[in-house]
Amino acid sequence: MITPGPRLRVREAIWILVGGAAGAATRFLLNRTWPAPLEKLLITGAATMVTMLGIGLLMALPSRPGVRMLVWGIAAGTASVSAYATLAVSQTPTRAIIFAVTLPTCAIAGLAIGLMTGLAINGRPENEARP
Amino acid sequence: MQWLVICSGGALGALLAATLLRRGEQGADTFRTIAFNCLICFMAGAIAASRYTSFLPVGSLLGSGFLITAAPMASLIRSANETRPADLWPTVRGFARSLLINSVYGLASAVLGYLTAFAVVSIVYKLTW
Numbered sequence: 001m002i003t004p005g006p007r008l009r010v011r012e013a014i015w016i017l018v019g020g021a022a023g024a025a026t027r028f029l030l031n032r033t034w035p036a037p038l039e040k041l042l043i044t045g046a047a048t049m050v051t052m053l054g055i056g057l058l059m060a061l062p063s064r065p066g067v068r069m070l071v072w073g074i075a076a077g078t079a080s081v082s083a084y085a086t087l088a089v090s091q092t093p094t095r096a097i098i099f100a101v102t103l104p105t106c107a108i109a110g111l112a113i114g115l116m117t118g119l120a121i122n123g124r125p126e127n128e129a130r131p
Numbered sequence: 132m133q134w135l136v137i138c139s140g141g142a143l144g145a146l147l148a149a150t151l152l153r154r155g156e157q158g159a160d161t162f163r164t165i166a167f168n169c170l171i172c173f174m175a176g177a178i179a180a181s182r183y184t185s186f187l188p189v190g191s192l193l194g195s196g197f198l199i200t201a202a203p204m205a206s207l208i209r210s211a212n213e214t215r216p217a218d219l220w221p222t223v224r225g226f227a228r229s230l231l232i233n234s235v236y237g238l239a240s241a242v243l244g245y246l247t248a249f250a251v252v253s254i255v256y257k258l259t260w
Contacts, residue, residue, distance in 0.1 A: 001205055004155035008146075016149045017142040024141020024196040025134060048204070055205050059222075069149075076145040076203035081168050081233050082175040083199045085241035090179050100238060104230050107204050112223045119216050 001055060001072050012069045019073015027077050037095055044087060045102050049110035051079040056114020061122055079107055133192055140196025148201050164206070164229075165236050171202040172237040176244025181252075207233060 008016070026047070034043045055075055058068055088099040151167070175198040178191050207229040208222065 001208065002149055002152045005153060008150060008153055013146060013149075016145050020145025020200045021138035021142040023145065024137050024200055027141075027199055028134070028137045028196070052204065055208070059208070072149065072203075072205055073142075073145045073200075075205040076148055076200040077141050079204040080199050080202050081204055081207075081230075081237045082171045082202040082241070084204075084234070085172045085237040086175045086179045088238055089176055089241045089245050100234065104227075104234050107230060108223065108227045111208070111226055112219075115219050115222065119219060 001059065001068055012065060015066045015069035016073040019070040020076050021073075023074040023077015025077070026074070027083060037091055040087065041095075041099060041102060044084075044099075045106040048079040048084075048103055049106040049113075051075045052107045052110030053114035053117075056111045056116075057118040057121075058114075060115050060118025136192045137196040140193040140198075141200045142196075144197040144200030145203070147197075148203055148206055152206050165233060168202045168233050169236050169240040171198055172240040173244035173247075174198055176241035177248040178244075179241070180245045180248035202233075202237070204230060 030043050030047060031040065034040055051074070054071055058071055084099070084103045088096045088103075091099055174194065178194050178198065181191055207226055209225045209229070
């Protein structure tokens with residue numbers, strides 16, 4: 001999505017700012033709406049999976065740089081290592097272990113499903129040479 | 132007002148993460164990435180603990196927003212802009228490995244931050260009591 005290269009352009013930075021704000025607001029809203037631990041686990045797992053699915057789709061399908069930056073910004077809020085770690089350590093030990101195992105699994109599954117779906121939609125031949 | 136503060140923090144955190152990624156100082160499997168994520172998780176853990184105390188009430192919302200978006204899982208994906216079928220499983224495997232490493236260190240840092248905040252609050256409370 002974002003790889004090392006030239007500095008961020010103003011337009012890219014704006015999309016990332018908008019996406020980051022939206023992602024943080026989404027996370028805040030989810031935590032406020034479903035405060036119980038089980039609800040948090042389900043909703044955060046679902047949000048992480050959907051986010052990584054979106055990232056996978058964007059990686060496999062051609063898209064505009066603005067859209068990529070916006071989705072990346074939203075993903076920064078809804079699927080982040082720090083939010084996951086904080087959520088896990090705020091729980092009781094058993095729940096913490098469940099959180100610690102479930103959320104990365106959701107992220108990996110979401111990315112795999114998103115990439116597979118995107119590649120299936122895109123329909124590139126398997127042996128196409130890299131430019 | 133709370134929303135505005137959270138959104139501002141989130142926007143700044145995402146911009147910082149993206150800037151570091153572009154400069155090559157963030158990314159999958161680098162020492163700097165793990166160290167940066169550990170620092171963010173440590174501070175996030177401390178702020179999470181502060182919610183249960185009266186420690187750091189001001190700025191904790193801004194900090195929460197910033198710290199949530201500053202360590203995105205998406206920054207751990209090592210890939211080109213357009214993935215090809217042959218890259219599918221190496222990309223997923225690489226992401227899983229990076230996420231596992233960052234999760235272990237991140238969780239440990241968050242626990243440390245959480246306990247540090249409680250320790251500081253206890254000491255301050257005893258000194259001022």
